[in-house]
Amino acid sequence: MSCRITELVIDCADPQRLADFWCEVLGYVELGWEGDDHLEIGPPGTGFGGPQPTLLFGRSTEPKRGKLRLHLDVNPTDRDQEAELERLLAAGARKVDIGQPGAATWHVLTDPEGNEFCLLRRRVEAVESDPNTR
Template sequence: MACRISELVVDCADPELLAAFWSEVLGYRELGREDDGSIEIGPPGAGPGGPQPTLVLSPSSDPRAGKLRLHIDVSATDRDQDAELERLLALGARPVDVGQSGAESWHVLADPEGNEFCLLRARVRPL
């Protein structure tokens, strides 16, 4: 038997802001809140332990140091990469430079708190 990723935890200054952003990006909904201010979001109709990992946005006042060592990659399900890039930028994502050459097939973006993520070129099927 092996493990699988069930939750991704993102420390952040404003869980409300990031929960709203990532819910729009991923088509997720709020699954729950903890007394510490954490907000868990995930796919509609699913809960913790479902087939896709959920995101837990956890409040933290710790400063971030440098580029993230782990980031999220997203792929559009119902439009091409250019159209999805426009949608993500309209939601509040912004382009960032982490040393890419310009020849990449993906776009490096940051969420409203500056956490890097990549928009890949290939479309994937929705679950």
């Protein structure tokens, strides 16, 4: 037997703000609130338990301290890296220097709350939602 990642939990000050940002980045939709403090998003028509993990944003009053020990890497699906970078910046991402090499083939960005993620160069196929579960 083995496990698989079904959801990633991200502490944040404003779950709605981060959910809106990551829905725009990933093409996800809101799946719902768990109480007043946790908002889950995931692939449309699939939700929890599908081939892609959902993201659960949990309200926290603790400030982010330093570089994250875990971060997300994203790849463009329908455009080249530079066009995707422009889309992500327009959605609210910011470029950040964390000491990556000058010749890096990826861009280090932060979401609206300063959580780092990387935009990689390689284009990948989008994961299609199951139309029977919509």
